[in-house]
Amino acid sequence: MDLNRTFAQAVTHQNEGRWAEAETLYRKVDKARPGTAPVSWNLGVVLKAQEKWEQALAAFERAGKADPGFRGLNFNIGLCLQKLDRKEEAVAAFEKSVAVEPQDPVGRFNLAAAYRDQEKLEAALAQVDAALALQPEFVEAQLLQSKLRTNMLPLWHVPMVNDAPRNDAYAAAIRTQVKPGDLVLEIGTGSGLLAMMAAKAGAQVVTCEAVPWIAETARKVIAANGLSDRITVVNTLSTALEVGGVLPRRADVLLSEIVASDFLSERIIPAVADARTRLLTPDARILPARGGVRCALAAGELLEKHLFTGPTNGFDLSAFNKLYPRSVRYDARLVQPHALSASVDPFSFDFTGGAIADSEHVRFSLPASADGRCVALAQWVWLDFGGGVMFENSPFIDSPASGWQPGFYLPDHPLEVKRGQSLAFDAHHDGFNVWLSFRQ
Known part of the structure; x- marks a missing residue:
């Protein structure tokens, strides 16, 4: 057998995408002349094209033994390991690839994907940013960058910090209740906005942020505003803090904005209770x-x-409503609700008093204030900072951007009501979640 001719024919098949035929010829050459780097490499390439990942990995590793400097070696080994779900080994291979070829955007992109698979989102974003710096039109990297940023910073963060009424309420409370020389403990740093308000009021601030990349970004924001000497950002949950460490003594003020759209699901009750204790x-x-x-x-x-469907294009789709969730959240400006009753507060929580119940179940009624068609029970949150400073994100009042979205709890079907007619409801919370339902 003329090995050179066989190898050349295999290359032709490979270039034509005839993977199986190329594999057969490469194996013949490899058997006759085992361990040759170009043969093992090309065999790995055609095996990879056929998604024979274990065999491809073995072929690339043989090529590496013959020629450790073979270009693209670590990248392709990483690809095979990634496909075989050997995540840690894939990361190591891609790291070697980037070290050897730092100007290769594809290598950095694959390293980013490998970091993402290990939940190392900050490292993944750094690599995908580097890939895009090298090749701005790299659309796959653009997509990965967008997904990483969405995972790392939930979309509600930006509208939350742009919520002027919320910010004004916190600012008013801080102005009246935070004094020069106070030590403020903040739970939930986020952008650092509230911590900076407290520092401007003359306080020293220790602020907790559990998400590392948000904590690091907050440090940069605080430094850019010249307040690093007054604010310490700690990348931890407040429940892991101890007095005498980064928190030098017990704090004079607790500042928090870990209020969820349903009030409870960011675990404000146990966090505040632990801090008080x-x-x-x-x-x-x-x-x-x-x-x-x-x-x-x-x-x-x-x-x-x-919220509901029904007659559509001559067909009745009402049965489809049973598949729809009984609770949804929408930006009020998108759905434009109007109130059909006065408001009621099924649950209120006083963080300055005694222990808050782990769970509650209450029943309440709401009389309609006008004739109309009730399609939901709207739910929102309210805050009382003391000293007359209040905030609520009522869906019936036009407001700027907000990270808190009102909830809409659905009846089985829209209800025609008359003025004065009452509808009855059950309300439940377990300390972490809120549930409201029509009693029909």
Whole structure:
């Protein structure tokens, strides 16, 4: 057998995409002349094209033994390991690839994907940013970058910090209740905005942020605003803090914005309770001091279009409504609800008083304030900072951007109601979640 001719024919088949035929010829050459780097390499390439990952990996590794400097070796080994779900080994191979060829955007992209698979999102973003710096039109890297940023910073963060009424309420509370010389403990750093407000009021601030890349970004924001000497950002949960460490003594003020759209699901109750027990002075000021869940009957043609279906193009689709969730959240400006009753607060929480119940189950009724078509029970949150400073994100009041979205809890079908007619509801919370339902 003329090995050179056989190898050349295999290359021709490979270039034509005839993978199986190329594999057969490469194996013949490899058997006759084992361990030759170009043969093992090309065999690995055609095996990879056929998704024979274990065999391809073995072929690339043989090529590496023959010629450790073979270009693209670590990259292709990494690809095979990635496909075989050997995540740590894939990362190591891609790291070697980037070290050898730092100007290769594809190598950096694959390293980013490997880091993502290990939940190392910050490292993944650094590599995909580097890939795009090398090749700005790299669309796959653009997509990965977008997904990483979405995972690393939930979309509600930006509208939250652009919520002027919320910011103004916190600013007013801080102005009146934070004094020069106070030690402020903040739970949930986020952008660093509230910590900077407290520092500007003359306080020293220790602020906790559990997400490492958000904590690091907050440090940069705080440094850019010249307040690093007054604010310490700690990448930890507040429950891991101890007095005497980074928190030099018990704090005079607890500042938090770990209020969820349903009030509870960011675990504000246990976080505040732990801080009061271990980290605050007995007379510490707590901002917000109180808060709760507020509800009202909701109507609106556009809202109904987002919650229920029925006659459509000559067909009745009403049965499809049973598949729709009984609770959804929408930006109120998108669905334009209007109130069909006064509001009621099924749950209120006082963070300055005694222990808050682990769970509650209450029943309440709401009388309609006008004739109309009730399509949901709207739910939002309210905060009381003390000193007359209040905030709520009512879906019935036009407001700027907000990270808190109102909830809409659905009946089985829209309900025609008359003025004064009451609808009955069950409300439940377990300390972490809120559930509201029509009693029909």
